[in-house]
Amino acid sequence: MKKNTVSVLGIFGPKSDLRALMRLSSGRVKEVKPGSRVASGTVIAIDEDGIMLRQSGQTKRITIPGS
Numbered sequence: 001m002k003k004n005t006v007s008v009l010g011i012f013g014p015k016s017d018l019r020a021l022m023r024l025s026s027g028r029v030k031e032v033k034p035g036s037r038v039a040s041g042t043v044i045a046i047d048e049d050g051i052m053l054r055q056s057g058q059t060k061r062i063t064i065p066g067s
Contacts, residue, residue, distance in 0.1 A: 006040050008050050008064045018046040022062075 009021040019033050036043045041055030050063035
């Protein structure tokens with residue numbers, strides 16, 4: 001994995017309140033939920049396959065590797 005990327009390690013919690021574990025570009029692991037701010041943007045949604053991240057006005061999907 002290259003530096004300055006974020007990845008989703010896993011999704012957990014009840015469907016109504018999903019959380020995700022993200023590895024940040026710094027190497028730190030952080031638990032996030034919709035509305036969480038990370039260095040690379042804001043988490044706007046989480047589903048079983050990954051997260052939607054808004055950064056610089058663009059929305060991008062980050063999926064769990066291998067899902």
